[in-house]
Amino acid sequence: MELALINRLRKINHTIAIVVGLGLLGMAAFVVADIVLRQVHASFGGSEELAGYAMALVSSWGMAFALLELGHIRIDLLRSRMQGTLRALFDVFSMIIMSWVVVTIAIKCWPVVERAVENGSRANTPLATPLAWVQVPWFAGWVWFAIMACLVTLAAISLFVRGRGSETETFIGAFAELDTLK
Numbered sequence: 001m002e003l004a005l006i007n008r009l010r011k012i013n014h015t016i017a018i019v020v021g022l023g024l025l026g027m028a029a030f031v032v033a034d035i036v037l038r039q040v041h042a043s044f045g046g047s048e049e050l051a052g053y054a055m056a057l058v059s060s061w062g063m064a065f066a067l068l069e070l071g072h073i074r075i076d077l078l079r080s081r082m083q084g085t086l087r088a089l090f091d092v093f094s095m096i097i098m099s100w101v102v103v104t105i106a107i108k109c110w111p112v113v114e115r116a117v118e119n120g121s122r123a124n125t126p127l128a129t130p131l132a133w134v135q136v137p138w139f140a141g142w143v144w145f146a147i148m149a150c151l152v153t154l155a156a157i158s159l160f161v162r163g164r165g166s167e168t169e170t171f172i173g174a175f176a177e178l179d180t181l182k
Contacts, residue, residue: 001158003155003167006068006152013064013065013068014065017061023054023057027050031048031051045126046125046127046129049125049127053134057134057137060139060145061144063142064145064149067098067145067148068171070173078090079174084166087169088160088165089165091156091165091172092157095149095172098149099146099149102142103149103150105142113132113139116130152171
């Protein structure tokens with residue numbers, strides 16, 4: 001059941017990654033077009049502002065994808081010296097801490113979004129972009145990452161408690177640089 005959940009979450013995240021990646025490619029094309037236009041003394045204007053917003057969105061939504069692809073950086077000095085159950089315990093502990101941190105970040109993001117929505121805040125730029133347009137999807141990315149982290153943590157705890165801790169390696173493990181080169 002746990003591994004089926006992880007596989008479903010991977011599929012969802014791959015779809016999200018494709019959508020976010022297409023958005024990023026679109027933004028890159030927009031920036032390139034703006035740079036080309038500048039060569040003929042024209043410009044769309046605001047490409048740097050919009051690119052900044054795109055990076056914020058890509059970052060928040062990309063975190064969940066990186067989680068299940070084992071793309072987050074971990075210092076595994078102690079873990080790499082352990083075997084079996086103790087190694088799985090380190091992995092579960094790291095996921096508990098990650099979940100706590102990500103949930104805290106998502107909770108702390110909400111007042112920023114709420115204030116922007118309530119006040120109808122706009123960027124202090126020539127585009128005067130309504131900040132809610134950017135902050136709501138940015139916040140949703142952090143919430144998705146928090147949900148993902150918690151679900152992954154619960155799946156890992158479930159496997160660990162049932163004596164199947166070695167199965168967590170594929171979705172919460174950390175692979176040293178030397179291990180991946182072999």
